[in-house]
Amino acid sequence: MALRYLDEFRDPALAQSLARAIAAAVDPQRTYRFMEFCGGHTHAIARFGLPALLPSNLKLVHGPGCPVCVLPPGRIAQAVAIAEQPRVMLCTYGDVMRVPVRKGESLLAARARGADIRMVGSALEALKLAEANPDREVVFFAIGFETTTPPTAAAILAAEARSVKNFSVLCCHVLTPPAMRHILASGEEAAGVLLDGFIGPAHVSVVIGERPYTEFAHTHRKPVVIAGFEPLDLLQALLMLVRQVNQGRAEVENQYRRAVTFAGNRKAQQMIAEVFTLRPTFEWRGLGILPDSALAICSRYQQWDAERRFPLEPPAIPDHPACQCGAILRGQKEPRDCVLFATACTPEHPLGSCMVSSEGACAAYYHFGRFHEPVAPRKKEYHASA
Amino acid sequence: MCLAVPAEVVELLGEGQARVRIGATTQVVSTALLDEVAVGEYVIVHVGFALTKLDADEAAQTLALMAEWSEEVS
Amino acid sequence: MPAPDSLGAATPASAAHGAGKGAQVTLAHGSGGRATAQLIADCFHRHWHNEWLAQNEDATRLPALTPGHVPVVATDLFTVTPLFFPGGDIGTLAVNGTVNDLAVRGATPRYLTVGVLLEEGFPIATLETIAKRMAAAAAAAGVAIVAGDTKVVERGKGDGLYLAVTGVGEAPVEPVWGAAAIRPGDRLLLSGPLGEHGIAILAARQAVPLETEIVSDCAPLVSLIAAMRATGAPIHAMRDLTRGGLAAAANELARAARVGMVIDEGAIPVHPAVAGACELLGIEPWHLTNEGKLLAFCPPESVEPLLAAMRAHPLGRQAAVIGTVVADPNAFVQMRTPFGGVRLLDWLHAEPLPRIC
Numbered sequence: 001m002a003l004r005y006l007d008e009f010r011d012p013a014l015a016q017s018l019a020r021a022i023a024a025a026v027d028p029q030r031t032y033r034f035m036e037f038c039g040g041h042t043h044a045i046a047r048f049g050l051p052a053l054l055p056s057n058l059k060l061v062h063g064p065g066c067p068v069c070v071l072p073p074g075r076i077a078q079a080v081a082i083a084e085q086p087r088v089m090l091c092t093y094g095d096v097m098r099v100p101v102r103k104g105e106s107l108l109a110a111r112a113r114g115a116d117i118r119m120v121g122s123a124l125e126a127l128k129l130a131e132a133n134p135d136r137e138v139v140f141f142a143i144g145f146e147t148t149t150p151p152t153a154a155a156i157l158a159a160e161a162r163s164v165k166n167f168s169v170l171c172c173h174v175l176t177p178p179a180m181r182h183i184l185a186s187g188e189e190a191a192g193v194l195l196d197g198f199i200g201p202a203h204v205s206v207v208i209g210e211r212p213y214t215e216f217a218h219t220h221r222k223p224v225v226i227a228g229f230e231p232l233d234l235l236q237a238l239l240m241l242v243r244q245v246n247q248g249r250a251e252v253e254n255q256y257r258r259a260v261t262f263a264g265n266r267k268a269q270q271m272i273a274e275v276f277t278l279r280p281t282f283e284w285r286g287l288g289i290l291p292d293s294a295l296a297i298c299s300r301y302q303q304w305d306a307e308r309r310f311p312l313e314p315p316a317i318p319d320h321p322a323c324q325c326g327a328i329l330r331g332q333k334e335p336r337d338c339v340l341f342a343t344a345c346t347p348e349h350p351l352g353s354c355m356v357s358s359e360g361a362c363a364a365y366y367h368f369g370r371f372h373e374p375v376a377p378r379k380k381e382y383h384a385s386a
Numbered sequence: 387m388c389l390a391v392p393a394e395v396v397e398l399l400g401e402g403q404a405r406v407r408i409g410a411t412t413q414v415v416s417t418a419l420l421d422e423v424a425v426g427e428y429v430i431v432h433v434g435f436a437l438t439k440l441d442a443d444e445a446a447q448t449l450a451l452m453a454e455w456s457e458e459v460s
Numbered sequence: 461m462p463a464p465d466s467l468g469a470a471t472p473a474s475a476a477h478g479a480g481k482g483a484q485v486t487l488a489h490g491s492g493g494r495a496t497a498q499l500i501a502d503c504f505h506r507h508w509h510n511e512w513l514a515q516n517e518d519a520t521r522l523p524a525l526t527p528g529h530v531p532v533v534a535t536d537l538f539t540v541t542p543l544f545f546p547g548g549d550i551g552t553l554a555v556n557g558t559v560n561d562l563a564v565r566g567a568t569p570r571y572l573t574v575g576v577l578l579e580e581g582f583p584i585a586t587l588e589t590i591a592k593r594m595a596a597a598a599a600a601a602g603v604a605i606v607a608g609d610t611k612v613v614e615r616g617k618g619d620g621l622y623l624a625v626t627g628v629g630e631a632p633v634e635p636v637w638g639a640a641a642i643r644p645g646d647r648l649l650l651s652g653p654l655g656e657h658g659i660a661i662l663a664a665r666q667a668v669p670l671e672t673e674i675v676s677d678c679a680p681l682v683s684l685i686a687a688m689r690a691t692g693a694p695i696h697a698m699r700d701l702t703r704g705g706l707a708a709a710a711n712e713l714a715r716a717a718r719v720g721m722v723i724d725e726g727a728i729p730v731h732p733a734v735a736g737a738c739e740l741l742g743i744e745p746w747h748l749t750n751e752g753k754l755l756a757f758c759p760p761e762s763v764e765p766l767l768a769a770m771r772a773h774p775l776g777r778q779a780a781v782i783g784t785v786v787a788d789p790n791a792f793v794q795m796r797t798p799f800g801g802v803r804l805l806d807w808l809h810a811e812p813l814p815r816i817c
Binding site: 003004005006008009014017018020021024038040093121122123124125144145147148150151154157158201202203204206207229232233236239255257258259265267268271 | 388389390391392394408409416418419420421428430432433434435437438440441442444445447448449451452453455456457458459
């Protein structure tokens with residue numbers, strides 16, 4: 001049974017010819033550097049082995065669009081601390097469960113010590129657990145960019161409608177345009193590393209539409225092409241970006257027209273506006289403190305705000321001093337440029353944000369692409385050649 | 387950054403829920419983010435919610451454009 | 461104590477002979493006295509019959525090996541939740557899993573021993589059902605359960621039931637199937653579609669909100685392997701895919717044999733239902749657990765006869781050549797994507813969790 005709207009966009013023959021079209025379109029005298037902002041794109045590019053199809057002067061730079069990667073470990077420590085409060089049942093998406101915080105600490109480790117931490121696939125599942133367990137305090141750990149935010153808003157609105165009192169949300173939702181702004185700003189400050197354009201996130205754009213990217217095209221003069229998740233989508237989007245660069249255009253184009261509209265999902269946007277408010281500042285792992293880049297629950301819904309119910313400050317937990325995640329997230333360095341990559345820092349023992357989640361730049365490269373590098377003899381996990 | 391998959395709406399369950407199908411697997415999702423949806427339409431599913439409807443015409447046009455651009459090179 | 465949903469709905473009704481309806485395992489059952497003997501008689505000896513178990517001693521004397529054969533032994537622990545799942549149960553899994561470990565080393569499995577660790581409060585009727593299932597699985601696999609032991613731990617100190625199974629078989633002195641025999645140029649043969657057990661368990665555990673008809677592929681591979689051996693075509697190594705899936709098996713053998721592999725993604729059979737579930741969960745099928753699939757390594761000239769034998773067998777209808785062994789001191793398992801790209805088929809550190817990103 002074919003998977004509709006997936007299989008057609010994975011047709012290998014079309015992929016090969018789109019790749020040839022890209023190769024024919026690039027100007028051999030220059031390099032093209034495009035950032036795929038979205039971690040899901042990073043994962044898809046690595047998983048399908050797309051770099052092998054691209055000409056050598058087309059570089060893909062991995063951006064910070066991985067909510068688990070940019071979540072400061074202090075926030076996870078905050079979630080653990082809440083989970084260890086009496087009667088609390090903490091609900092979380094699977095992605096965050098294994099992220100190590102300090103030596104030995106993670107949500108999974110806390111669960112092993114007896115905290116009631118449950119993996120859920122949806123915010124509404126957490127709400128249902130609250131209704132089914134009236135004697136417990138159910139807290140939902142809400143992470144994610146704009147794609148994942150409307151579901152959290154819907155859960156809070158449902159909690160209000162159903163008068164569920166024992167439910168609250170630890171809101172760590174972050175926003176895409178401020179992060180893109182930061183990357184462009186730091187690129188412009190730092191010498192030499194400039195991006196020629198962005199592959200715009202697929203499903204964030206389903207929610208926010210095309211409009212928010214206009215500033216990057218008009219003010220920063222960077223082309224943005226919103227792309228779907230499938231290999232053909234990415235290849236077509238890259239071709240569109242190459243053409244924009246060649247023609248000296250800087251526009252927002254939408255390759256993912258079957259799901260993204262100019263205005264986006266208005267209803268979802270309204271729900272977000274209803275329930276959340278902008279935090280003046282928020283710490284992003286690897287990027288530092290960014291202004292107006294994250295959401296908090298607004299005062300009207302404060303009774304469902306876990307930060308008010310459990311006033312436990314997130315501790316400041318710095319990354320390893322040799323960690324290059326900041327530079328990697330900004331597109332200035334690659335995983336292989338970091339001395340910790342695949343030595344001290346592996347998916348099993350991630351030291352920085354880019355390795356913690358499978359769609360972080362370093363994790364994606366480790367899982368899918370590290371065989372491109374000669375393996376250093378000091379790596380313990382490989383046998384020395386006989 | 388967001389794993390979201392196209393799925394077909396096979397049943398409307400009332401109370402803002404629908405059953406969707408991807409391949410032979412089904413799942414109950416919330417339709418709270420949509421204005422309306424009908425059986426037979428396709429939606430994008432993320433964390434247990436339908437995020438938007440898939441536009442079949444746009445999908446066909448995208449594929450046609452891809453094919454056209456591919457032919458230009460051969 | 462296991463939550464009711466892991467047993468209740470799926471436990472078939474079964475009269476607890478001589479134990480009273482609703483009877484539960486108590487600490488007395490593990491003490492070695494009359495209660496233990498009664499439990500063993502009611503649950504195990506009622507369903508497990510053979511001349512060796514009938515010796516009824518603390519250790520069982522086995523017949524001499526077939527001439528020209530060496531003993532092969534394997535041991536496995538089973539802790540699956542839920543105990544009953546679509547396509548199987550912990551008992552069947554325990555028998556098939558151990559039998560398969562022996563069979564992929566080229567052994568004919570003959571005898572099993574079963575260690576049963578029970579949690580106080582476990583329903584005796586359920587234990588008997590599992591014993592019956594094990595008897596059926598053993599008969600299907602051509603093995604006899606010849607020894608066992610039972611212990612009981614306090615309520616809260618166990619997960620209902622754990623099984624520890626040791627299997628003994630015999631294999632010809634030559635050839636030796638194993639990592640040491642694998643050579644660059646060998647081909648990888650996969651017996652069938654990936655991921656069924658993994659998805660069936662995830663859905664049965666309700667760890668993820670998906671509804672599926674997928675059932676576990678739990679099965680003994682003995683007769684499939686016998687059919688492959690009967691072709692006379694040389695086989696270098698075999699592995700039954702279990703936890704960690706194809707990725708784990710390939711990487712383990714690559715490291716042990718100090719070779720690399722290149723796998724062709726397009727050639728890997730995946731059940732369409734599994735593919736859809738994987739898309740929803742953000743998991744790749746080659747990391748999922750299987751319980752009735754094998755990966756074989758053979759020289760190129762063996763491919764045709766082996767594939768023919770596999771495809772003629774019910775468990776091997778979708779058997780396929782999926783890759784090649786290459787020289788590589790770093791023992792990477794690479795995968796060629798249908799787009800001509802290459803990526804690693806990496807070995808995950810732990811079970812894949814569903815992701816949202």
